[in-house]
Amino acid sequence: DADVTQTPRNRITKTGKRIMLECSQTKGHDRMYWYRQDPGLGLRLIYYSFDVKDINKGEISDGYSVSRQAQAKFSLSLESAIPNQTALYFCATSDLWGKAFFGQGTRLTVV
Amino acid sequence: GQNIDQPTEMTATEGAIVQINCTYQTSGFNGLFWYQQHAGEAPTFLSYNVLDGLEEKGRFSSFLSRSKGYSYLLLKELQMKDSASYLCAVVDSNYQLIWGAGTKLIIKP
Numbered sequence: 001d002a003d004v005t006q007t008p009r010n011r012i013t014k015t016g017k018r019i020m021l022e023c024s025q026t027k028g029h030d031r032m033y034w035y036r037q038d039p040g041l042g043l044r045l046i047y048y049s050f051d052v053k054d055i056n057k058g059e060i061s062d063g064y065s066v067s068r069q070a071q072a073k074f075s076l077s078l079e080s081a082i083p084n085q086t087a088l089y090f091c092a093t094s095d096l097w098g099k100a101f102f103g104q105g106t107r108l109t110v111v
Numbered sequence: 112g113q114n115i116d117q118p119t120e121m122t123a124t125e126g127a128i129v130q131i132n133c134t135y136q137t138s139g140f141n142g143l144f145w146y147q148q149h150a151g152e153a154p155t156f157l158s159y160n161v162l163d164g165l166e167e168k169g170r171f172s173s174f175l176s177r178s179k180g181y182s183y184l185l186l187k188e189l190q191m192k193d194s195a196s197y198l199c200a201v202v203d204s205n206y207q208l209i210w211g212a213g214t215k216l217i218i219k220p
Contacts, residue, residue: 033208042198042212043154090153097161098142098202102153 003027006091006103013081013110021076021106023091032074033092033100034058034066043090049074081110113137115211117199122217123189131184131197131214139204145173145184146198148213154198158184186216194218 004025013019025032030051035043045058047066055066063085065077078085091103115135123129135143142161146154160166160175160182172185184197199211 043210045210048207088151094208096206097159098200098206098208099144099156099159100146100154100200100208102155105151105153107151 002104003101004091004093004103006089006106008106009104010107011109013108015082015110017081019078019081019108021089021091021108023074023076023103024072025074025091025093025101026072027093027095027101028071029093029095029101030071031094032068033094034064034074034076035090035092036060037088037090037105046076046089078108078110081108083110086110113201113203113209115199115201115209117197117211117214119212120215120217122219123186125189125191125218125220127189128185128187129189129216131186131199131216133182133184133199133211135180135182135199135201135209135211137201137203137209140177141202141204141206143173143175143182143202144200144208145171145182146200148196148198150195157197189218191218191220 007022033048034046049068067075089106092100094100145157148154158173165174170187175182196213196215198213201209
């Protein structure tokens with residue numbers, strides 16, 4: 001089984017719909033992240049959480065929200081999806097030294 | 112601000128050697144990672160440097176100079192499967208990962 005699991009792997013949704021991407025990890029790490037990646041661009045941080053009670057905005061948090069339900073679970077929501085949120089989304093966890101472990105990614109298309 | 116620079120794209124020949132450079136300006140330094148990412152897939156860990164010098168792991172080596180804010184990833188005996196993007200990431204003083212935009216490596220036969 002993968003250390004970091006994202007669901008769904010692929011999703012097509014309509015403009016204005018609410019959508020949730022889920023992430024769970026078995027690494028036992030406190031730190032979890034949501035990134036967005038667009039073609040030809042690097043990873044951009046949406047939100048991060050250093051423990052269950054800690055939630056922080058990243059560089060591109062507008063239009064997104066998160067919930068840290070437990071140490072192992074960190075979900076990302078798009079309250080009202082728009083086409084420019086079409087992207088590849090990655091969940092990750094990291095150890096105390098910063099080494100990151102990624103989920104398989106969720107390919108989201110907003111039409 | 113914090114910044115990591117890598118070349119956008121590089122091309123090399125199968126069997127050859129290629130060096131991918133990374134320069135950084137960050138708020139503190141607690142280590143540097145290199146990741147490989149094939150198109151549409153998740154990044155996977157390649158190497159970690161926290162002290163100056165060269166770390167060798169099979170065909171891949173990574174070098175760090177903290178005084179120069181510089182690292183490189185050296186790939187030897189290139190194979191077609193090495194065609195991927197290579198991401199440089201620095202851990203800053205808050206143990207936050209700062210990511211470069213990645214270098215797309217194209218391997219030609």
